Amino acid sequence: MDRRDQESIARELALEMAALPVIDSHEHLPSEEEAVRKQADVLTRLYCHYSITSAVTAGLPGDRLALKDTSIPLPERWARFRPYLDAIRDTGHARAAQLTARHLFDVDDINDDTYIDLSEKLQAGNRPGSYKRILGGCCGIERVLNQGAWDDGPQGWAVQVYRGFMGLAGGVHSAWTSWRAEHDAPTGPREWVTLWLERLLARGVVGLKFAASLPLECVENTEAERLFKKLAQEEIELTEGCQLGAWIMHEAIRQAPAFRLPVAVHCGIIWNNWGDFRTLDPLRLIPLIQKHRNTQFDLYHGGIPWMREIAVMANQYPNVWLNLVWCHQISPYMTESMLNEWMDLVPANKIIGFAGDNCDGPEKTFGVLMMARENIARALAVRVLRGQMNEERALEITRLWFHQNPRTLYSLDER
Ligand SMILES: [Zn+2]
Structure with a gap:
């Protein structure tokens, strides 16, 4: 019989975890020059x-x-x-x-x-070199998947998850204007999305980002072609621009697997006050997930407060991954307790264990990573204490969640 308690097992596990390499699967960090300027x-x-x-x-x-x-x-x-x-x-x-x-x-x-x-x-x-010192040295972070200005380009330490499709439901006109400032006009909307994704890949982008509030309906392909012609002739109305934008979002999700770009989706709780988080219910995504079976969906934030619903989604749909980004600091207790339910339902290769999700500088990611190790160690310690798992298996799961799963999902070995 194991005479240790959950906390002492968790402490031992967390210590071992601290020596393992980490992929930080989501940040909003500015470039280091910008962070240092402030x-x-x-x-x-x-x-x-x-x-x-x-x-x-x-x-x-x-x-x-x-x-x-x-x-x-x-x-x-x-x-x-x-x-x-x-x-x-x-x-x-x-x-x-x-x-x-x-x-x-x-x-x-x-x-x-x-x-x-x-x-x-x-x-x-707060001086040049602080990103390497804090994120690399103190945190042991091998790569960062960023959604802010910090971008080291293809194969770089920080690579981008692209957010540019997210706002298209509000209209496509400004995206078109910036596209035309640099490129020839494509022959149709489908070719536009293909060229767009090709350019992103060449820039080193590793995934696409959406929000669960995205429009679920979109116009037929023939209607999208008609609207695209109007766009190209600068004759498109505002509502038509929104319709075409929604079609492009769906088309990007459809084409994403051809470019091996997973689709990350913000689900649940909102960072700011007064938003309506019901619009970000992950259950909304089910028709999209069923339709695009080759697209890999990386669902963020444990879907809090829908962490049970999202676990059932990851149980039912082979194209769904769950990402603990932000969960560790939203609620350590909620995260610790939901993880044992998740482990009952979700294969170990489908959970991504860590991301800082910070916006202003690298420092706080250190504290979030400590919390991630604590939360995950405490959840695993419950199983070790009950004799359902040994420490070796616990560390194997940790290695998958902190390192291997994000590497595999985002094809980081080649990017
Ligand atoms: Zn975020």
Whole structure:
């Protein structure tokens, strides 16, 4: 009988995990030059973005962006944020900030006495080479799949998951204008999508990004050709531009497997306040998943709050992968508990275990990765403790989730 408890097994597993290579399957990072140009402090790099959303929910009035406006002195911004910190300090996002402060900057607690010292340390480290030092050195991240300005091109350390199809439901006109500024006119809408995907591949893009709110209906091919002619002649109406845009989104999803580009889909919870997350219910995607069986769908964010529904989807459809991006910091407890349900339902080669999902700089990814290791180790430790799995198998699963599965799905060995 195993006399250890779940926490001690989890600690041992997490220690072993820390030595394994990691693929960071999703970030929104700016280029390092841009990150270095901006002032790094506790509100621009740690309690930023998601934690500001939590603070707004807790009651923070006014313009949220003012907290990150470095033309306003830090003590003034801290004083605005401080009344809400006590309310949000136990949230998952805040924990990622606290772990980063403690383990990357040696600041045990973020409070009135430490925020200036911590901010000075953040700024001191905010210099060329910080991406390699933090993401490569401290985190052990081998490649980054980014959706921000940071892009190292084909075979580079940071490669892109392309978001340009996402907004086409709102019209196709500006995409057409930028296409025509650089390329000849294609003969029809289908050829346009093919050429578009070819160009993306040549630029080193490894996947396409959509949101689960995408339009599920689109016009017939003959109608798309008619609308395309109107577009080419600059005669297209606004609603027709939206119809053609929806058709192009569907066509890109249809053609994606020919280019070995998986389709990543944002599902569930929204980063900002006041959105209607019901529009991002992953169950909406089922007809699309059934129709395009060769397209590989990488469903993001555990579909929170539809983590059970999304697990059943990954159980039923061979073309669905589940990605834990953002889950670790949205709710560590939710993630830990859903993972054992997922393991009951979903094959081990279909789960992607980690992504930082940060926007402002590389620092907080360190804390998120610590949480990812903790959450996954705790979930696996339950099975080890019950004698359903040994540590060797637990680490094998970890290797798949953190490294092998994203490499395989996004064909990273060739890109
Ligand atoms: Zn994201």
